[in-house]
Amino acid sequence: MKIDPQSSADLSAQIASAIRDEIIAGRLIVDQRLPSEAELADHFDVSRPTVREALKRLAAQSLIRTQRGASGGAFVNRISFEEAYAQQITTSTLLLSMNAVSFETACEARFALERACAPLSAARRSADHLAAMRAEVHRQAQPGLTDEAFCASDVAFHRALVDGAGNPVLSYQLAGAVEAMQPLMNMITFTARDRARIVALHGQIADAAEAADGPAINSGLNALEAETLHLAQGLFARKSTRPA
Structure with missing residues (x-):
C-alpha cells in the first residue's frame, strides 16, 4: 500500500483509497483485521490522527468496522446490497443535482433500466411483492393522500416491482434510478399529473406481474414514461411562455 506525499490530495484520503484498493483486490479479505493505527502510521509515514481520519472515511463507506477491547481494532466489513442502497441513492441524487x-x-434512463427488470419480475415476483404493489395502488387511490405521501407510495410501488426480479445486483443498480430519479420526476410533474391515470397504470402493471406477463409490464411502463414526458413537456412549455 503506497501513497504519494508530494500529491496535492489529502493524505487521509490517499490512505483510505490505498486500503480500499487492497479490499477490492481481495488482498484484504472480509473479517481480516487491519494493522493498528500505529502500524499504519509507520507504514505510510504519517501521524496517527491522519490514519484515524482515513479509517473514519472507510467506516463511513461501510468498508470497515471497528471493535473495542483487547481483541478489537479495525476489520474489513462485509457489505450487503441493502446497506449499499443509501450510498447509491445519495450518489445518484448528487449527480442529477450537480450536472446538467x-x-x-x-426519464429515459430511469424507465429503460426498469424495463430491464420486467421479464425477470414477471417470472420471479413473489406473493409478497405482488401484495406490496397492490397495497401501494390501494394507497394511491385514497382521496386524502398528500402529494408527499403519493410520491413515497409511487417509489414503493416501483421498488417492489424491481425487487420482484429477485436479483440483488439489479436492485442495487436500480436503487438510484427508482429512489432518486422517481422523486425528481414527481417533484416536477406533481402539480399537473392525473392521479387516477397513474393509479390505473400501476394497477395494469400489477395485473401483468400477477399474470407473469413481462411484455405487458413493459407496456405499462412505456405508458407511464409517455405520461411523465407529456406532463413535463407541457409544464416546461407553459413556463417558457410566461412573461419575465
Missing part, C-alpha cells in the same frame, strides 16, 4: 442532466435524459 435534462429531464428527458433522466
Whole structure:
C-alpha cells in the first residue's frame, strides 16, 4: 500500500483509497483485521490522527468496522446490497443535482433500466411483492393522500416491482434510478399529473406481474414514461411562455 506525499490530495484520503484498493483486490479479505493505527502510521509515514481520519472515511463507506477491547481494532466489513442502497441513492441524487442532466435524459434512463427488470419480475415476483404493489395502488387511490405521501407510495410501488426480479445486483443498480430519479420526476410533474391515470397504470402493471406477463409490464411502463414526458413537456412549455 503506497501513497504519494508530494500529491496535492489529502493524505487521509490517499490512505483510505490505498486500503480500499487492497479490499477490492481481495488482498484484504472480509473479517481480516487491519494493522493498528500505529502500524499504519509507520507504514505510510504519517501521524496517527491522519490514519484515524482515513479509517473514519472507510467506516463511513461501510468498508470497515471497528471493535473495542483487547481483541478489537479495525476489520474489513462485509457489505450487503441493502446497506449499499443509501450510498447509491445519495450518489445518484448528487449527480442529477450537480450536472446538467435534462429531464428527458433522466426519464429515459430511469424507465429503460426498469424495463430491464420486467421479464425477470414477471417470472420471479413473489406473493409478497405482488401484495406490496397492490397495497401501494390501494394507497394511491385514497382521496386524502398528500402529494408527499403519493410520491413515497409511487417509489414503493416501483421498488417492489424491481425487487420482484429477485436479483440483488439489479436492485442495487436500480436503487438510484427508482429512489432518486422517481422523486425528481414527481417533484416536477406533481402539480399537473392525473392521479387516477397513474393509479390505473400501476394497477395494469400489477395485473401483468400477477399474470407473469413481462411484455405487458413493459407496456405499462412505456405508458407511464409517455405520461411523465407529456406532463413535463407541457409544464416546461407553459413556463417558457410566461412573461419575465
